[in-house]
Amino acid sequence: MEKTVDPSRTLTVGEVARRSGVPVSTVHFYESKGLIASTRNSGNQRRFDSVVLRYIAIIKVAQRTGIPLDEIRDALRGLPAGSKPNAQQWQAMSRRWKDSLNERIEQLTRLRDELMHCIGCGCLSMNECPLRNPADILGQQGPGPQILERKLETGVAS
Ligand code: FES
Missing domain, CATH: 1.10.1660.10 (Multidrug-efflux Transporter Regulator; Chain: A; Domain 2)
Known part of the structure; x- marks a missing residue:
């Protein structure tokens, strides 16, 4: 800088x-x-x-x-x-960050909603549970936490 x-x-x-x-x-x-x-x-x-x-x-x-x-x-x-x-520059920065924040809020809201199914369940069903990742099949979709990072429009991973 x-x-x-x-x-x-x-x-x-x-x-x-x-x-x-x-x-x-x-x-x-x-x-x-x-x-x-x-x-x-x-x-x-x-x-x-x-x-x-x-x-x-x-x-x-x-x-x-x-x-x-x-x-x-x-x-x-x-x-x-x-x-x-100045105020304009701060507004520009905060606007940009707002989009990033909204994306993370969507991810966390979806994860929270999915985990609500798991609380008190414990089934780890291959078809139903968002925490289940048998044989690391999500690893084939790429690095990182696939369930957390997927976009809403891509649908639900199983
Ligand atoms: S533990 Fe049953 S849905 Fe996740």
Whole structure:
């Protein structure tokens, strides 16, 4: 993340942690993942532009809604370097994330509804149970949790 920093608005990692409410280790983690960036002062000490406080607030909100870090990073990279996101930019980001969130809500709602059949059942029926995966046949459909990740329009896996 390339950026221009006003030296009068720079913060130490401790100041960023205190003001943003996240541990220092989290600030370092966000930086290592390319979500925020720092510069070095003349004494080779890490300094952050105060705009990272807004970025961290956005990251925390996005994480609470389950947005993956790589999606957050991509959205933040779309912002002009070193600038505080304005209302329009925030709306654009939140609109994009809303679609992702709605997709996950659909998946989880479907999974919840399917698991309702299993609670207190225990049959693990090959024909009825959404948890059943005899001989790993779902593995032939691709990697990952096939039941969880299938789209509504593809129908129900057996
Ligand atoms: S355990 Fe019976 S439907 Fe899942």
